[in-house]
Amino acid sequence: MQNSPTKFTEITLARPDDWHLHLRDGAALAAVLADTAKRFARAIVMPNLKPPVTTVALADAYRKRIIAALPTDTQFNPLMTLYLTEATAPNEIDAAVASDFVHAVKYYPAGATTNSAAGVNDLTNCTATLARMEKLGLPLLVHGEVTDSAVDIFDREAVFIDRVLQPLRRDFPALKLVLEHITTKQGIDFVMAQDHHVAGTLTAHHLLLNRNALFVSGIRPHNYCLPVLKRETHRQALLAAATSGNPKFFLGTDSAPHAKSTKEAACGCAGCYTANAGIELYAQAFDSVGALHKLEGFASFYGADFYGLPRNTDKITLLRDSWGVPAELPYLADDTLVPFMAGESIAWRLQN
Numbered sequence: 218m219q220n221s222p223t224k225f226t227e228i229t230l231a232r233p234d235d236w237h238l239h240l241r242d243g244a245a246l247a248a249v250l251a252d253t254a255k256r257f258a259r260a261i262v263m264p265n266l267k268p269p270v271t272t273v274a275l276a277d278a279y280r281k282r283i284i285a286a287l288p289t290d291t292q293f294n295p296l297m298t299l300y301l302t303e304a305t306a307p308n309e310i311d312a313a314v315a316s317d318f319v320h321a322v323k324y325y326p327a328g329a330t331t332n333s334a335a336g337v338n339d340l341t342n343c344t345a346t347l348a349r350m351e352k353l354g355l356p357l358l359v360h361g362e363v364t365d366s367a368v369d370i371f372d373r374e375a376v377f378i379d380r381v382l383q384p385l386r387r388d389f390p391a392l393k394l395v396l397e398h399i400t401t402k403q404g405i406d407f408v409m410a411q412d413h414h415v416a417g418t419l420t421a422h423h424l425l426l427n428r429n430a431l432f433v434s435g436i437r438p439h440n441y442c443l444p445v446l447k448r449e450t451h452r453q454a455l456l457a458a459a460t461s462g463n464p465k466f467f468l469g470t471d472s473a474p475h476a477k478s479t480k481e482a483a484c485g486c487a488g489c490y491t492a493n494a495g496i497e498l499y500a501q502a503f504d505s506v507g508a509l510h511k512l513e514g515f516a517s518f519y520g521a522d523f524y525g526l527p528r529n530t531d532k533i534t535l536l537r538d539s540w541g542v543p544a545e546l547p548y549l550a551d552d553t554l555v556p557f558m559a560g561e562s563i564a565w566r567l568q569n
């Protein structure tokens with residue numbers, strides 16, 4: 218599997234960005250923000266708060282709360298998104314484009330994932346708004362799963378591509394579109410078959426684990442996220458795409474914190490918290506196939522290029538120096554946060 222002769226002991230790359238991140242709000246925001254800001258220059262911040270961030274005014278207020286929660290002397294630029302509903306008007310798109318802080322609109326099929334109830338049932342009710350986005354070049358970020366309970370949960374991404382994405386591409390061929398957190402070979406093949414308007418993000422946890430990780434001597438709620446982990450053939454396809462150097466694929470952690478008690482429950486929440494090792498986990502995944510030399514493009518260049526933003530010029534260094542992921546992290550006054558790979562070790566460490 219080694220396709221690079223070099224066994225790196227350290228790697229320096231342009232500071233990466235996270236093109237898909239959940240920061241939450243209030244005490245949760247204050248608890249998690251520093252983990253991302255330490256590693257990434259910018260992040261596309263998901264709008265699935267309660268209530269959702271549906272307008273430019275709400276995005277402006279949320280952005281100010283994020284900046285207020287940053288540790289002093291930290292440079293971090295939150296890139297805001299709007300939550301698409303069937304009531305999102307075309308003039309909200311005008312306002313988003315006129316602002317210098319809204320960079321995309323997020324499409325959640327109603328009921329597909331955490332805080333998606335206010336999302337879209339029928340995308341044909343959004344035609345005028347999508348047309349405005351296409352015209353003005355504002356990207357649509359897609360949670361790509363059908364919500365039809367008759368469809369097997371492991372097939373929901375593939376079925377979404379056929380039922381929703383192919384028609385969307387036909388109707389709005391110049392709409393910039395990101396298939397978020399791709400989990401299947403079908404998702405990879407779809408993105409590769411499209412022109413430059415379409416890209417995809419990949420999480421570290423989907424590059425590292427297959428669905429067996431949900432059931433190791435018992436049920437493993439901290440490996441449960443949506444879209445759910447898939448079988449090994451899909452993980453191999455994701456890893457091949459991430460390390461291919463194809464600029465259509467770039468980093469989006471989908472770090473999604475949930476309090477421990479809400480994960481370890483009869484109906485546990487979906488989401489993995491990865492921000493505390495947000496770049497290190499990708500280094501581990503790329504290293505596993507001898508492709509560390511492909512990490513910088515994926516983590517630091519291709520996303521910025523797709524969004525039409527400048528590439529970062531400062532650098533970070535990762536060292537091959539194993540460290541133990543804590544069992545829990547501080548989160549809320551009365552509850553903790555269990556990070557991804559809690560109690561295990563990660564081979565790469567961020568140099569301070």
Ligand code: NCD
Nearest residue numbers: 239330331442443473487488
């Ligand atoms: C995310 C969350 O918790 O907000 N959960 C997840 O499993 N990824 C929502 C999402 O991105 O689907």
Ligand code: ZN
Nearest residue numbers: 239263471473
């Ligand atoms: Zn997400």
